[in-house]
Amino acid sequence: MTSTRRHPSALRTLFESESAGGLMLMGVAALALLVANSPLAGAYFTVLHAPVGGLDVLHWINDGLMAVFFLLVGLEIKREVIDGELSTWSRRILPGVAAAGGMLVPALVFLAFQGGDPKTMQGWAIPAATDIAFALGILSLLGSRVPVSLKVFLTALAIIDDLGAVLIIAFFYTSDIALWALAGAAVALAALIAMNRMKVSALAPYLVVGAVLWWLTQQSGVHATLAGVALALTIPLRRTPGARDDAHSPLHILEHAIQPWVAFLVVPIFGFANAGISFAGLSFSALLAPVPLGVAAGLFLGKQIGVFGSVWLLVRLGFAERPGRSTWRQIYGVSVLCGIGFTMSLFIGLLAFKNPELQEATKLGVLAGSVLAAGFGWAILRKAPPRPKS
Template identity: 60%
Template sequence: MMRKLIWSPLRRLQDFLNGSAAGGLVLMGASAIALVIANSPAQEGYFSLLHASFGGMSVLHWINDGLMSVFFLLVGLEIKRELLDGELKTNRLRVLPGLAALGGMVVPAAIYVLLNHGDPEALKGWAVPSATDIAFALGVAALLGSRVPPSLKAFLAALAIIDDLGAVIIIAIFYTSGIALAYLALAGGILVALAAMNRWGVRSLWPYLVFGALLWIAVLRSGVHATLAGVALAMFIPIKDATGRLPSNGDCTHSPLAALEHALHRVVPFSIVPLFGFANAGVSFGGMGWEEWIAGTTLGVAFGLAAGKVIGIFGFSALAIRGGIASMPSGATWRELLATSLLCGIGFTMSLFIGMLAFADRADLQNEVKLGILVGSLVAGVAGWLVFLGGKRKNDEDGAPSIAMVP
């Protein structure tokens, strides 16, 4: 009896950790704790810890440039897997999420630029509202359960992967400065070595990880943002096993990429990403006036996420579906597609990351970015949640699923 009492909570904890909502909820909790501490008597200790120097870099720098490289490694692994053996492996599958992601990046950026066109310094943050936080968005979708059709969850995941790829490209092109050519050449040489190992059929992960650590150091010194080393490394991790077969049914026994992705999924959502949220979400509201709340940076990010994302994603998706170049996700309705587009306005992790890069030397603008992200993501998440809850699924006479208002 005692063993059963102990085992039951453990089983529930295991089920929670295995669920797709767990990572988003842990991130949400860590960010909420950061906000509380940053507005409490402990705020001085919180900010002092983040700016304490260790090994030549601040603690915050180690988190954002060091640990987040592991997050970007996971992002790169997911992008590669989806492109080669997932929801994006054919052009037909890429059309709808690809166009939706394009709209979801272009329209928020345009709204931000429109609201900040007279401020050259603020314009550096144009890419902040262009990113979707897959952990938060999928977490909310998971909490909604059967109200979100499986096809829309797959659409959301594919869209977020393409969105992450777009964010990586933006960081590489627009947020890189002061290139050191010698270190950049060294990074190029390491990439050649990684490509050679992949070509020669090396299947052990350790050589890739060792060269990956060297790549991170070279990229950090080169002036290119160090986190991009994680994405670059992922591109050379073999996805096929020794016989040349792709992993099937989640089997990660013989595929180096699948094995590494599986291992990182146990670490990144529950340690690295929450730590990033804890370190970056803390903003002190003390002394803030209406100037910060209605600043162009704040409004640009907030409206970009809450309005720009849904306009871009739903609008581009509707044009693609109505134009006959893409199909509505199986079993989904227009209302559900609209609700999913709203959830994509949750732009927490990647938006924060780009904001820190855009305004690395402007703490005031960083705080405005954080305000905009918090407000915009909250509005988008609640709106998407309510649109989903505002209807229930039923079958029409022809058997096709539809949405009916809750009586």
């Protein structure tokens, strides 16, 4: 008899490796800061801006490698919505509303610090994203002090958060459109959908057409990483002919194949390339400028207010229950950890600001806010007493 047993998704079965990836990302970010403020700084920045094939190295990392990151994000979104922690409305409501609050409030906090300056207000979405790898890395340091239900809640929230970030990039951070390339991308996407409808189960045709889709999207003016999400949504989740169960579907196979590469190569390379900030001539007052202060406050204050406030309100109104075996203090600690916005926040910052000075200010704010969120979140959860088993 063919088994219909559900197979956990990559983020839920590989908590340990995802957490290890988050710890590795912390180390890489620290290394980037060290290199950028050492005698190697000149070589570091020279290599990042060296031209290769029409783009510099940094652009290849941010537009090319990160497309693979967004491919994994898209696979996780589809997997969780169809057959995972977000497969029913009752499961979606708590992390969904918490994610919405955790995006809206940080954006408002950021705008409150900008004084109506149109040049800096376009960075409103920078503090709206949560870095799942970093957050799970912190949780891994706490072990059994945090119930599994809160780890699943954080994962679900981060996935919805990523979906929101993808939509924000698509609608608010798209440059001038080249219609011929956009039309070509539409044809490539239609071909992917047709293959899905025709029940094509081999991954190779999807990946080949997906590469064409990426190039056309890159040429169109829409950010190329969105091609990764579009490709992911067309990968079949149903089992392949002759497979024992749905764990052998093309989506599962691709998801589990690229997850370690994303966690231990793609994201660390992105972090190393984008976290390097030179502190030469930098004063404390630089952190109090509108952009870094708004980003840091949005991540550290806005995220915890938006996430915790949403959860508290839903539970008090009776629309949802707290994650199993969790206390309010633990929920608050996880809400603070949601302010770690490293990867996606840096990425959105690069799209929001073309001015190098504002990009550096964004990095400063992201690092400050993320460090505060990580430190305070860890301290709160470290001291939070577990809920009695009874």
